[in-house]
Amino acid sequence: MNTVTSGVNFRLFYRTAKQLCVSAGIGLLLCPASFAANYSVHDSDSLTQQLKTVSAGDTVSLQAGNYLGHFEIHQPIQLIGEPGAVIDAKGTGSAISVFSSDVSLTSLKIQNWGGDLYELNAGILIKEQAQRVRIESSKLQGDGFGIYAENTSHITVANNVITGNGRLYKLDRGDGVYLKGVDVSVIHDNQISDVRDGVYLETSTNSLVFDNRFHSAQYGIHYMYTKHDEAYGNQVNNVDGGYAIMSSEFVNLHQNQAANTLDFGVLLNISNHCIVSNNRMSLGHNPQGTPELGNEGKGIFIYGARDNEITYNLFSTSDIGIYMAMGGEKNKVYGNQFVNNKTQVKYVGDALLEWSHDGRGNYWSGYMGWDTNHDGIADKAYRPNDNLDKLFWLYPEARFLMNSPVVALLRWVQGQFEFGPATGIIDSFPLLTTDREL
Structure with a gap:
């Protein structure tokens, strides 16, 4: 140079x-x-x-x-770090503040910015209307936000390593990438850890988040009041929740993974018209989880969400495979694999929900059904829960009776006769093979 x-x-x-x-x-x-x-x-x-x-x-x-210090960019330039160059904000404020559009930041090492989230302390703070900013191949480590942008568009964050302060309480840390009111963002091939949320998107649209790695955080990706977003190829490990979709619409979440989650792999909370497909969610477990609090580890948690499609996912080895509550009835659920979850389904609602579509249901490990025509679909519909399960969910203090002879007799009687209107989950075409690779 x-x-x-x-x-x-x-x-x-x-x-x-x-x-x-x-x-x-x-x-x-x-x-x-x-x-x-x-x-x-x-x-x-x-x-x-x-x-x-x-x-x-x-x-x-x-x-x-x-x-050392805090640096401001007011022109559309490229800022490039050579090996051994370190920007250190000395524990206060933001290290770099970008006021101009068309700025490119490459191969920078940024550290030790402030931790005041109310003052928006960040490694890189992108000011309002600073559009088309690109941040790539950089290493950022600090207490506050890694990258923060608000009320702008066309932000690209690629091939970076963003690390927070793992000694702080999770909610006191900044997010790895925080975008609020940002239209069109591309976030890919980053490694983000020890932050609050890996990627947080609020009132934003048209984001694309792919091939990132997240661990040791509250959530991997967190959508809040967003529309028309897509995420694929991401991996999340050792977090409270994998992918949180809250009050959002038209989010396409596909071909992602989450493991070792405390609360959920996927959360659909009051969100509509979303697609959750071909994801692998496993090892959702909360050691302190109890039915009384409903805080067991879940593969997917659907809460007050409707008109969504949950298809061809693997939900395995969690406390609960799928948990649905508070008006989550009007969703399509088919083609999924529920494998070795302690409780496959938890639905405490008053409707009878059909979880199949066009003659295709879901695979349920442990279900032994007949298949006389050898089409891979059981001849008889499957009910993963019955009224006694619902009773134990409502009154968990009675769970010690679950394996008693009296309950076994009641389950047999219930299977012979229908008492009152049918409620719960029914899969009319349960799959007996896992012929679709996930």
């Missing part, structure tokens, strides 16, 4: 020419040699001064060394 050492006259000509290109509506790339310059800085003072005098389209490179 060349260091520009031209005199005052050249600088004046250079900037005047660039301004003429911009004022004439000519893109910088069409101007002679783009009038772009490369600058190299070596300490905090030279970086601060260069950011004050840099022009649109320029590149600023950080030589190896420590850059």
